[in-house]
Amino acid sequence: MPLWTRLLRWYDKNGRDLPWRKTRDPYRILVSEIMLQQTQVSRGLIFYERWLRQFPSWNKVAIATNSQVIHAWAGLGYNRRALMLRDIARQVVADPSLRGLSSTKQSRDKGSIRFARNDMEDAWIKLKGVGPYTAAAIATFAFHERTIPIDTNIRRVLGRLLFGTTYPQPAIDDKIRANVDHVLPKRGRFFDVPQAIFDLATTHCAKVPTCATCPMRTVCPAAAKFLSGRVRVPKQMVKKAVESRHRDKRFPDRIYRGRILRLVRENGSVALDEIGQAVDVGYDATVDHDWIVAMVGRMEKDGMLSYSDNRVTLPINV
Ligand code: SF4
Known part of the structure; x- marks a missing residue:
């Protein structure tokens, strides 16, 4: 059975019901992606709805001042993300093709818009403030382009599932991309596979995984390593990220x-x-x-x- 079939079967029964998974609006998906950087899903949910009430569209947020978006972001932390989101919206408003509204590369087919392979990922990655993960996430979740958005969770799960690497590092990303055909089906719900992996990363395949109860354990080459009890979290991952701190101050x-x-x-x-x-x-x-x-x-x-x-x-x- 292909990897994606196992993942999707498990996801259909156990996946989290999240509002940004019920939309293909690139704006709403971008809001969720930026909010979930450094924010837990439970907290992101509250702020996601609140933000959308105040800024329901690209146009609304694009005309917002710094002060307005900073007020709206209050309580979420990492406030530069609010300005970054607004600045991305300004770029998107200036170029409707980024919303899938019109593009020389698109052709209309029975009322729907078709894209050449990964047009949107290529276009979004050129935007200031958008990295490879976000470009791929928008491309697949909003425009159903067949690509893998690789963040720390996807890297960890796929590094283990594909190669048996217990603690994969970013250098493995190219290998993951080269194995896209082992991860995503050619047609159908390839855009749901990353969502399934996100949830597997939360429920089982965390930094210290619970392989004994994982639905992928029979096909995962890392499972036996972890179940042997001999794998330790690498020291560089245990150490907390070094944040700048003034003399003996209590906080960074x-x-x-x-x-x-x-x-x-x-x-x-x-x-x-x-x-x-x-x-x-x-x-x-x-x-x-x-x-x-x-x-x-x-x-x-x-x-x-x-x-x-x-x-x-x-x-x-x-
Ligand atoms: S078996 Fe273990 S290492 Fe493999 S995907 Fe599941 S939790 Fe992760």
Whole structure:
């Protein structure tokens, strides 16, 4: 039985019921993809509906200011994603072919639009802010192009299932792509296979997998290795990603940047000199002032804040 048949049979009974799986609207799919970067699905679900109420279409978000999208993203973290989503929308609005609305490469066939092989993946990857994973995800989930979006979950599951590699690294991606015919059917529901793999990655094939109960264990060359109990998580994967942190501060800078943004968002305008004490109980102006100034400067450069006359605000009319 082909790999995809096993995966899809399991998925049909066990797959998660998620709103972005019930649409082929590239906008909604992009919103979900960007929100789910660094955000758990349960949390993403709440923000997904909220965002779509405020920005239901490409056009609505494309005309939003930095301040508006930052307000709408409040609580999700990694706020640059909000600006990135808006900036991608502006590029899509400028080129309707990215929405599948018109393109010299498309031909109409009985009312539906047909694409040449992976046209959309090729077009989307050229956009600023869109990487190979997102381009492939939009191409397959929205436009039903036959391609594999490879993120850490897909890499982990397919590296194990195809090659028996217990902890696959990004260098394996080309090998995975070269084996597309072992993963996706030529026709039919190839676009559901990655969704099945996402769910398998969550339920069984996690960093430390539960092979004993996995529906793929009889065909997976990594299962015996894990079941032997001799596989250890590689040290480089146990170590937490190194995030920049100022001297002996309790949290990485990312947390303090989030606090600064929240402070400014909630107060409208804050004096630069008041920020340190407001976001850090251990603030000491003699050694922390420059650190706060540098974070504000970086956020200003990223388009998240404005600074003038010693006051920090959200950007206006950008
Ligand atoms: S058998 Fe184990 S390693 Fe293979 S796919 Fe299932 S959980 Fe992953």
